[in-house]
Amino acid sequence: MTLTVIDRADAFHKALEAERQAGRSVGLVPTMGYLHAGHTSLMRRAAAECDVGAATSFVNPLQFAPTEDLAAYPRDPEGDRAKAAAAGVDIFFAPPIDEMFPEPPRTAVTVAGLSEILEGKSRPSHFAGVATVVTKLFALAGPCRAYFGEKDYQQLAVIRRLVQDLSLPVEVVGCPTVRDTDGLALSSRNAYLTAAERAVAPALYRALSAGRRLIEEDHETDPAAVRAAMHTMITAEPLMTLDYTEVVNAADLAPLSTISGEVRLLIAVRLGRARLIDNMGAAT
Numbered sequence: 001m002t003l004t005v006i007d008r009a010d011a012f013h014k015a016l017e018a019e020r021q022a023g024r025s026v027g028l029v030p031t032m033g034y035l036h037a038g039h040t041s042l043m044r045r046a047a048a049e050c051d052v053g054a055a056t057s058f059v060n061p062l063q064f065a066p067t068e069d070l071a072a073y074p075r076d077p078e079g080d081r082a083k084a085a086a087a088g089v090d091i092f093f094a095p096p097i098d099e100m101f102p103e104p105p106r107t108a109v110t111v112a113g114l115s116e117i118l119e120g121k122s123r124p125s126h127f128a129g130v131a132t133v134v135t136k137l138f139a140l141a142g143p144c145r146a147y148f149g150e151k152d153y154q155q156l157a158v159i160r161r162l163v164q165d166l167s168l169p170v171e172v173v174g175c176p177t178v179r180d181t182d183g184l185a186l187s188s189r190n191a192y193l194t195a196a197e198r199a200v201a202p203a204l205y206r207a208l209s210a211g212r213r214l215i216e217e218d219h220e221t222d223p224a225a226v227r228a229a230m231h232t233m234i235t236a237e238p239l240m241t242l243d244y245t246e247v248v249n250a251a252d253l254a255p256l257s258t259i260s261g262e263v264r265l266l267i268a269v270r271l272g273r274a275r276l277i278d279n280m281g282a283a284t
């Protein structure tokens with residue numbers, strides 16, 4: 001099947017409905033475009049595990065605060081179509097803003113408890129914007145498997161919970177983070193980095209790896225010690241401004257008094273014009 005590009009919401013809905021009517025399963029990959037190998041790894045997996053691979057590209061204004069980079073967010077619609085086709089996507093939905101939101105929506109989906117912590121402290125309206133648009137994309141797509149990256153670990157937790165709470169007919173699949181050879185997690189926002197900033201960016205991966213080693217090899221059970229070790233490595237980089245280093249329960253992102261079982265290490269920094277986030281799992 002060659003790539004069908006759709007920019008109308010009802011046409012997208014009908015196309016996926018027709019596939020299901022014909023007995024074919026649908027795999028969905030929501031993105032904001034400017035595709036890289038992280039996005040295409042999700043698309044390849046959706047295409048491999050489902051009969052029809054669908055991807056969306058929509059830079060969602062609801063998830064950007066007025067001070068953030070909505071206008072500057074990098075875009076490459078032609079390149080995106082070629083990369084999606086090469087990754088096995090059959091149906092590519094790339095709506096203009098007024099197709100998704102002909103009027104500013106009065107309805108918001110908020111996932112309380114998961115949205116105010118970590119990223120939510122710096123970006124208070126971000127996850128409501130994400131949850132609202134993802135709920136809308138799920139409504140348009142209909143029953144499907146939906147593939148999301150662990151790169152945005154808190155986002156994945158928010159989406160799993162909204163699907164559970166609202167009984168949406170979607171099976172959420174979390175996929176591993178794709179990294180550059182030096183460990184930097186691929187991100188559309190890496191395009192903002194100067195050469196000097198790009199050179200120090202792998203410090204996030206190194207700090208997370210050191211945190212994981214502390215837990216898994218040195219059997220450190222004090223979350224403050226792991227946070228402090230990551231904090232020291234990040235603040236040693238003069239170009240980076242630390243937002244947070246955290247160690248939380250991997251399932252519900254709850255704070256820990258003692259490290260035990262499956263945990264998640266998370267870091268957010270500002271580096272030049274970019275805000276970079278990354279995370280890694282560790283287990284005792």
Ligand code: AMP
Pocket residue numbers: 030031032033037038039041042147148149150151152175176177178179185186187188
């Ligand atoms: P975005 O376009 O940044 O909104 O990302 C769209 C989807 O791709 C989300 O599910 C992200 O978690 C996922 N994603 C982004 N970067 C990566 C990466 N480096 N590895 C795996 N998945 C990623």
